[in-house]
Amino acid sequence: MLDTSLTAGALRLPPGVPVIVDESEPLPVQKAAHDLCRDLEWVLKVPSPLMRKLPDNASPAIVISSSVTEGGITGPESHAIIRRGSQVQLLGTDMRGTIYAIYSFCERFLDIPPWWFWAEWKPKTKSQIEIPEDAKLTWQSPQVRWRGWFPNDTDLLSPWIQRNYATHWDRVLETMLRLKLNLLDVGEFSDDSLRKLRVPRDRGLAVTTTHLAPFGASLRDWAKFWTKQGRASTPPLRLADMPQLEQFWEHHIRLAQQEKVEMIWMIGLRGDGDKGFYKSFTDAPPDDAARARVLQDVLHRQIALLQRVTGEQHPLMRTVIYDEASDYMAAGLLHPPELPSLIWNFSAARHDHFPAADLRNYRAPSARPLGYYFNVQFTNTGSHLADGEGPWKMEQNHRMLLESGPNLQLSIVNSGNIREFPLSLSAHASMMWDFASYTSDRFLADFCKGYWGAKYGPQIDVLYRDFFNAYWQQRKPDIPGFPRQYIFHDLRVVRAARDLMRATLHTSQESELLGDRGIGYYRIVPENCDTTSKVEAVIQCNQQAAERFAQVARRCDDLAPHLGDQGQQFFNQSLRAQARFMAAASACTAACAEAYKARNGKSTYDQWMRKAQVNGDGMAAILKELDATGPLQDWYSAEKIFGLPETLQMIQRRVSGNVKVKSN
Known part of the structure; x- marks a missing residue:
């Protein structure tokens, strides 16, 4: 967030400060102005009226205007926040530029970031909003139209x-x-x-x-x-x-x-x-x-x-x-x-x-x-x-x-x-x-600082990097200078588990498993993983990935209590829970691969399937925890593409002995 430390002549916007937007402004600008009034009320605890023209007195006001080419902004979607006397002017060269000016004000001065809804963000209340005397923030046209x-x-x-x-x-x-x-x-x-x-x-x-x-x-x-x-x-x-x-x-x-x-x-x-x-x-x-x-x-x-x-x-x-x-x-x-x-x-x-x-x-x-x-x-x-x-x-x-x-x-x-x-x-x-x-490095630093502050942002920056690097890279890059070209995403992880469980019902050879299906489905190269078969690669590399994800999750667990209620919610759903989930998913798939390998010995096979069940249940518990409360309650109840319910049912049938495993 922008440092808005005061100069001597700061303008103080009081509770109930009016928002001025002419009735000729297009509907999307009017909608964004209503959002601004809502955000002001959250912060100042008093409703801000939406007015069509300035009141006769010179009291503080927020004025919204589009089709403006003054203040150093030109070109499509350019916008500015400018302090002029008792007014804060939110200006755009066109409709969208004006909308962006409104939301930029909400982020910079009201501490309401873009992901406020998804993060269940609760802005800090204030007795007034202080605008420096020389406040002038401008954004020129975007590079990509x-x-x-x-x-x-x-x-x-x-x-x-x-x-x-x-x-x-x-x-x-x-x-x-x-x-x-x-x-x-x-x-x-x-x-x-x-x-x-x-x-x-x-x-x-x-x-x-x-x-x-x-x-x-x-x-x-x-x-x-x-x-x-x-x-x-x-x-x-x-x-x-x-x-x-x-x-x-x-x-x-x-x-x-x-x-x-x-x-x-x-x-x-x-x-x-x-x-x-x-x-x-x-x-x-x-x-x-x-x-x-x-x-x-x-x-x-x-x-x-x-x-x-x-x-x-x-x-x-x-x-x-x-x-x-x-x-x-x-x-x-x-x-x-x-x-x-x-x-x-x-x-x-x-x-x-x-x-x-x-x-x-x-x-x-x-x-x-x-x-x-x-x-x-x-x-x-x-x-x-x-x-x-x-x-x-x-x-x-x-x-x-x-x-x-x-x-x-x-x-x-x-x-x-x-x-x-x-x-x-x-x-x-x-x-x-x-x-x-x-640059992605600078973006990540700013993102983490914006949502978790200068104290904890740098630590979360490192956690994000380690999270992405925890993924198994099942094939070496074939584009020079392109790291992480191939990674074992969560859909590959869970579908490999199901394919290996199904394979125990047949007498197919290991060489026929986990193929690319003509479309690059798995892209596992055992030699790139220092193994001699795809099943061994899935076992070894998913176990390693599970431990890397688990290490990230443990560090997240240690940090989370220090973030406060607001910071914890977004941190949990966007990083901590994902690290825990991927640790459980990777361990589950490794166990299914071990079970396939042990299909000729019932005791060992059952042992690995029970381990797969523990980790499968762990994935379900993580999603249930995320689903428990808030505006996104029951978000995962309709999940289909990952297919966790199907995976859990397949594991349960094998643990209970309702599936007869064929030996080679």
Whole structure:
């Protein structure tokens, strides 16, 4: 937090200080102003009225104004906090800049940080708020124009949202704006889900859709769309019937126009269920070169359609170069259109988080707008209940993109489990605002100091570093100078445990276990782990990881009582509980691997399965503890992707003897 020590002529804002915002200001600014009034009441314990104009007297007031180009701020989203006489002026050059000025004031002078809701933050009450006489804080335009989240893999988030849709989404979007993000990927939308557009629109965020939903149109709604059009039967998906596809897309373009949403239009083509289009379209060609030509032709058609419907020559667009499109680019088969308003949105490699071959081999003209899509989570093999990638790896991904082309215009992180990833999500927001001066080391130091103070922040800084370095790196990097390229995320850990338990029901050889399934699922290289088999690698390296995580957890346990009620809550859910959870998960999987190895001896097998059960129950207890109280109560009750209930049931059946183990 900013040092706001007083100068002699400090302005003192009293309880009930009015907040002035003209009625002409847009709705998102009005909403942020209401948040400011709420924050003032929390701190000063007296309601602050929201007024439309200054009172006649010269008493202290907070004045909010947008479309301001004075005070040294210019350019999109620039903003300032300036003391002028008896006023504190919160200024922005545009709507979002003004919103950012409001939330910057809340953080700098009211001690209400971006993650206040998730941290169950309770700001210190004050008798007045003191503003130095020469207070003038300014923020120029962000370095990366579009900075966003894609809430995906939402087995935890969605049930919580549905308990109170408007209020809970409002907490998510407020957090985004406090972090100074401006773009929400809503995935897809239809006639029946327009609130997905309206809620972010009314908060002041721009909207885009994901790579499988061009213009927001998902093929999962194909049949429903044609039923609503009065068709008795659903037309098949055929590339030869492009006019029908264009009718489907145009309908969604017009829906977004109708809602007056600020859109970054997604163009591209994938099949139903997030797979290559050739798996859904019956007349798709059989070879990559022809498929790349189809995709390239579709991109040009979609641009022409969008230009016609919107009447804009250069509508703002992006195309996500992902999965098969990434392969086509790497092979030189795909050449997206080169319009100046089309962002070529590259993405991290599938199943691991580093720049794919297409980006590493690409050099863009300096004017070409580029984007990047980074998975903080990943449904199959990534982090889900514990942060795994960390700020440094995310920074390195983006710095490698800048080696491919300097014009980074957009960056989106994929993370639906918002509660689990406050550090990495904050790092992304900070990085994209001012990448030129950003370093993950400095960010982490500031983050820890901001939430836990100058005394304990440096100790927590070290704990975070040791936590990320506790992960097993199951394969040596193959990109020079890229540490932690491959790590055994929590989903890999738990799915290895289940695969090993299932393997005891069959007579398969060890060499057939824990394979990559053609997609880099586990990526275990025994020689990189000084073992001769994947099972031995899982045993040895998960035991070592479990001890490293446990050491971090023990140090967290020692520190936690010194942090106070406020600091403990956020520390526990964002670091301490995650270290404990990963220690238990790693130990559980190591025990399952030992049990597989001992499957020919019932006594030893049972012993290891009981140890797996102790650690499985430990994971469940940690989640139950986090679920006990507060606004996120029962957050983990709907957990599916990690699959802890399934894992515990599998262990219980083996411990109770209800599963017959086959010996080799």
